Amino acid sequence: MTERIERINSLVQQEVGYILQHDIKDARLGFVTVLRAEISKDLRNGRIFVGILDDPDNPERKQETIDILNKSAGYIQKMLGARIRLRYMPKLRFIFDDVVEHSIHIQKLLKQLKEDDQRRIDME
Secondary structure: OOHHHHHHHHHHHHHHHHHHOOOOOOOOOEEEEEEEEEEOOOOOOEEEEEEEEEOOOOHHHHHHHHHHHHHHHHHHHHHHHHHOOOOOOOEEEEEEEOOHHHHHHHHHHEEEEEEEHHHHHHHH
């Protein structure tokens, strides 16, 4: 990946995150964070990977959030175009990325292991 595309990816990630935080007023979204953006070399298409912190036992809620984001993609593209200047404004598609949930799960496991070790030491 070229340095130019990496800079564009980073800029799009930051700006879409700002737009979601400040300009989208849909109460159904919940807490959404932009994890990364991947813009094609021709700047025509972009994939925005998002993390959704919501009820882990309700996967339908996550899909609903992705659907809302993809339905709002045109508006988000328009807002993005007002914030940055590119030759072409990429057509955005939002994709759920479970890296946040995976990280939280690993943190819980590590904490549990630490507590188990401490109990074992206390018993000796």
